[in-house]
Amino acid sequence: MYKSFIRPLLFQFDAEKVHYFTFSAIRNSFKIPFIGKLASKIYEVKDMRLEREVFGLKFKNPVGLAAGFDKNAVLYNELAQFGFGFVEIGTVTPKPQEGNPKRRLFRLKADQAIINRMGFNNDGVEAVVKRLKENQPQIIIGGNIGKNKVTPNEQAVDDYKINFETLFAYVDYFVVNVSSPNTPNLRALQEKEPLKQLLNELQKLNQQRPIQKPILLKIAPDLTDEQLLDIIEIVAETKIDGVIATNTTISRDNLHSENQKEMGGLSGKPLTNRSTEVIKFLSENSNRAFPIIGVGGIHSEKDALEKLEAGASLVQLYTGFIYEGPNLIKAINQAILRT
Numbered sequence: 001m002y003k004s005f006i007r008p009l010l011f012q013f014d015a016e017k018v019h020y021f022t023f024s025a026i027r028n029s030f031k032i033p034f035i036g037k038l039a040s041k042i043y044e045v046k047d048m049r050l051e052r053e054v055f056g057l058k059f060k061n062p063v064g065l066a067a068g069f070d071k072n073a074v075l076y077n078e079l080a081q082f083g084f085g086f087v088e089i090g091t092v093t094p095k096p097q098e099g100n101p102k103r104r105l106f107r108l109k110a111d112q113a114i115i116n117r118m119g120f121n122n123d124g125v126e127a128v129v130k131r132l133k134e135n136q137p138q139i140i141i142g143g144n145i146g147k148n149k150v151t152p153n154e155q156a157v158d159d160y161k162i163n164f165e166t167l168f169a170y171v172d173y174f175v176v177n178v179s180s181p182n183t184p185n186l187r188a189l190q191e192k193e194p195l196k197q198l199l200n201e202l203q204k205l206n207q208q209r210p211i212q213k214p215i216l217l218k219i220a221p222d223l224t225d226e227q228l229l230d231i232i233e234i235v236a237e238t239k240i241d242g243v244i245a246t247n248t249t250i251s252r253d254n255l256h257s258e259n260q261k262e263m264g265g266l267s268g269k270p271l272t273n274r275s276t277e278v279i280k281f282l283s284e285n286s287n288r289a290f291p292i293i294g295v296g297g298i299h300s301e302k303d304a305l306e307k308l309e310a311g312a313s314l315v316q317l318y319t320g321f322i323y324e325g326p327n328l329i330k331a332i333n334q335a336i337l338r339t
Contacts, residue, residue: 117264272297283311
């Protein structure tokens, strides 16, 4: 029903407007008592064999929703009822910001892809915490954190520290996002020395707490092998808990859609192979020293299984969820049970 009727209808309209319309529709429909239970019955696969314990957290299944979908922590409990094992909110910044000028979200239908240049549009960390307090999460929540656009890189550490301390009590793990292509100069923070400094500062804050929270690093798919080896070294030195591979790409190779030249980060099917290659490289060259969450171009159960086989402990959906619908979550979990 989703691919034959709902998606063609939604895809007739502006992508960002449809996103907010869909959020509103889900939120309002799930206020009807039986709708959430019905969604769970249709899409959720309950089986102890799907459970995973990764960086000290117990996930009911290994299929999560990537950051960028529920930026402002508005819909995480409703989305959980589609069968996800965890939901990552954000990217969150210390102060609210509108992001880049619209239009900034483009479908590439022929490529089953999306280009976005949203620019960390969000309500700010205080508003996100307020929602997490008021609506107790019924699922593992990751907090994806970034810096405000106006904050120079020399002061970026302060923004990440503000996010970390403000969100600490309300999320289960953190993701340090220095790999979005849509905030000017942000990717410069992936360079070895600035990245080590940032992660070490967050670890200092973490170690001051009686119970620490896992810290993960989200990396770009555009890193060279040498840079990926640096990432492995940085993870070992800073003792963070894992890596999310990968964010969106700035590559435009082998695209066919008319929107292919739009600026921003590309996600979806064109990223499938590269993100899997990065996972495999990190896993093999680190001797599986740390957990990896695999994300990028998962549009089928086969795509997800390939990432798990390459070395991912968990996977996340974003563009695949938009193109394939919630049945993809169920299909992946069922495929995992068959392996």
